[in-house]
Amino acid sequence: MQIATPYLMFLGDVPDRLAAKTAFGIADWRPEWCVGQLRLPGCAADLGIPDLTLEEAVAKGCKTMVIGVVNAGGVLPPHWVDEIVKALHAGLDVASGLHVRLGSVPAIAEAAQAGGRALHDVRLSAETFPTGKGTRRPGKRLLTVGTDCSVGKKYTVLALEKGMRARGLDADFRATGQTGVFISGRGVAIDAVVADFISGAVESISPAADPNHWDLIEGQGSLYHPSFAGVSLGLLHGAQADAFVVCHEPTRTTMRGVKHALPTIREVIDLNVQLGRLTNPDIRATGIAVNTQALDEPAARALLAELEAGYGLPATDPVRFGVEGLVDRLLAEFPETGTAA
């Protein structure tokens, strides 16, 4: 899936910021692609970028209108359909993270076909993949894994991409979720892939590469999450991760959406090493990334220091304190080959 950029961000009339979580993620990481936003009367979210009409968006070079919002009930409200049809008529592609397939709405399908515009359903991958083979492939790979869902796995790899590129390293973010696909303009929402092809899809989006190249693969779920552990395991096997960073949210007491207790970081490290060895016998943890949003700065720094001492690994909040320590450790553990060094 390849989505044309830049984007007009469609926010509809969502009741709060949370319903536009995907849009905010895109605007955070690809501000240069987010030319403007289109909001309907009553919209309570604001990306802080210019409000544009469809005509203004086209004039400013937008190629795709991105529906990075969720609506209650999973059905497309009629006034959204009207706006999507108008966007297609105005010459924009439309990409959606909704559960509803855009093309399943006749008016949208007709408008897209009439104008030769593309419809992208990021959450509903139509692509097919070979099954995973587990055969080692060249290039280096880092995967983010978690004590739970929604603990910063995507933000950590995006911060790593930025930090590693700033240091002249050859690194690519590999999206495995819908927001990530919008952020990179490509990739696969792994949670929408048919179960048999999880590891195969990851092998496809992270193909053989130069020995010094790093793929930074967005993790999903947790091996300890009863709803999603299968996805996490398929991802781990397909990634053949050389290195992984454990992501954690320190104030959570039960796993997201279920009643299970959170595992410890130690348990997460041990199980990922144990199971990851199936496709990469040298897999190892290279750092800890903590979402410290709920802590004040002294508390955050104290927690990170404690984790560093306890685990012998660099620990940081990638968004708040940067990723220097994580990158230093990667370079120390996996020195570049074939250079003058």
Place this chain on the structure above:
Amino acid sequence: MQIATPYLMFLGDVPDRLAAKTAFGIADWRPEWCVGQLRLPGCAADLGIPDLTLEEAVAKGCKTMVIGVVNAGGVLPPHWVDEIVKALHAGLDVASGLHVRLGSVPAIAEAAQAGGRALHDVRLSAETFPTGKGTRRPGKRLLTVGTDCSVGKKYTVLALEKGMRARGLDADFRATGQTGVFISGRGVAIDAVVADFISGAVESISPAADPNHWDLIEGQGSLYHPSFAGVSLGLLHGAQADAFVVCHEPTRTTMRGVKHALPTIREVIDLNVQLGRLTNPDIRATGIAVNTQALDEPAARALLAELEAGYGLPATDPVRFGVEGLVDRLLAEFPETGTAA
């Protein structure tokens, strides 16, 4: 998915028995549903049941024509399409295990709609499921797990269903693969479910039940298979298995389709217990099922005796030597409650 029985078995013009593997599985386990077969000129497979025309099949009460075969290339050859259209016109539903969606062929879609007939794509589940919750539910559950794919997981639960019912026990086979769905007329091909819903789908097909009821859940893949371990883990978590039987094929040297070595039965037991505890802390192995087809009887019996001694578990070839020992162990470990015993 609920498929109307009995069946007319469509074999097309497949070149060998292997291409009709699904059809043979159905005929083995549900001979009473397989009223006849429909073979096209050149067909090299034979279920050993009457060859019927479409009209004869309808006259004998057939409700569904089952396409339990694979064709090279994954495309429906035109002469199969003709026969499927005729079957729909003759008043039969059509159920397929092909990778192609029946309704994607316009002639088939039109014939089904015109006659009000159902099309079932067993391999392409359109059902949606809630995500797994991991909350304990009443009823007992046994899952078959494997050292590899295709080692007898389906045959073992089917043999257990037969053996347990013969002893007056309340037990239901729960299909998770396409052949199993045809055999039970219901269920979900888990490998066709979107990755996020693996454990949720298993929770759906094996709902809360009477405390003495056994669901016998067909396993898939292996926790040690680099292509499919994610599916196996989601199944394990969704099943909340009280008991599991390890299935094994003793002559295999590498895992199916990949170059990885087979794990030992001990490794499979340990990892399923370790990971299964997340949703059922009391999970335990209750037996070993070996496909001994490649061994003569003395060799088979010697191997089973050796496994019984080594693991302290009943070991059998369910098809060749029955399941008495497996059932005895289940009853000993999980005595029925609320009876006069």
